[in-house]
Amino acid sequence: MLSDKLKEETKTNHQILEKALVGQLKAVRTTQEYANLLKLFYGYFGGLETRINEVIDTNLLPDSTERRKTQAIADDIKALGGEAPDTATGDDLPTINIHLEALGALYVIEGSTLGGKIISKMMQQQLGLVTGFSFFAGYGEKTEQMWDVFKQALNRQAENPEQEAVVIAAANQTFLKFGEWFNKNH
Numbered sequence: 398m399l400s401d402k403l404k405e406e407t408k409t410n411h412q413i414l415e416k417a418l419v420g421q422l423k424a425v426r427t428t429q430e431y432a433n434l435l436k437l438f439y440g441y442f443g444g445l446e447t448r449i450n451e452v453i454d455t456n457l458l459p460d461s462t463e464r465r466k467t468q469a470i471a472d473d474i475k476a477l478g479g480e481a482p483d484t485a486t487g488d489d490l491p492t493i494n495i496h497l498e499a500l501g502a503l504y505v506i507e508g509s510t511l512g513g514k515i516i517s518k519m520m521q522q523q524l525g526l527v528t529g530f531s532f533f534a535g536y537g538e539k540t541e542q543m544w545d546v547f548k549q550a551l552n553r554q555a556e557n558p559e560q561e562a563v564v565i566a567a568a569n570q571t572f573l574k575f576g577e578w579f580n581k582n583h
């Protein structure tokens with residue numbers, strides 16, 4: 398199934414990103430530093446979602462608009478007293494020109510809700526904060542269910558190995574470009 402292949406074939410890039418992020422997260426000591434981290438997510442996910450909205454076929458993914466994260470991140474940044482920055486464009490983003498590429502990028506965005514649980518726990522412990530967690534909270538108790546529904550939708554879309562390869566390549570690019578964005582902006 399495509400969801401299994403995505404997991405397997407993006408594992409290395411997830412690990413690289415997770416490692417880079419965990420180091421940064423552990424070093425966060427102030428609300429300002431946490432807000433800066435959110436700004437990194439905002440810039441990249443915001444750029445991704447703009448492209449995704451332009452090419453996604455919502456007939457194939459009817460709950461797609463419910464899954465956008467940019468607004469939640471902006472709300473968190475505001476709650477912490479900051480301002481949302483510009484979003485990524487052009488070469489800072491993976492190529493998202495067709496529905497299948499949008500799916501690959503969405504796989505990465507949706508998957509971030511799974512690690513988000515761990516991240517929000519870390520931040521709450523380190524900062525003693527109670528606001529500014531709507532993004533990392535994901536879908537709360539519904540996170541696993543939303544993930545399962547997304548994977549089921551994914552598994553209905555690619556019709557052959559060539560199409561699967563397009564989704565997987567887009568997901569890997571989305572991870573890699575996030576790492577580059579992260580290094581460039583922090």
Ligand code: HEM
Pocket residue numbers: 400403404411414415418419422504505506507508509511512513515516575
């Ligand atoms: C400190 C940072 C992170 C940690 C500790 C972390 C941890 C995790 C964990 C524990 C899972 C597996 C959850 C499960 O199978 O129930 C997971 C899955 C996933 N994470 Fe992360 N993550 C982090 C950052 C990210 C980020 C920033 C992204 C995307 C930008 C991301 C994308 C994904 C994806 C796509 C999956 C799904 C893998 C699959 O297909 O099962 N993660 N992460």
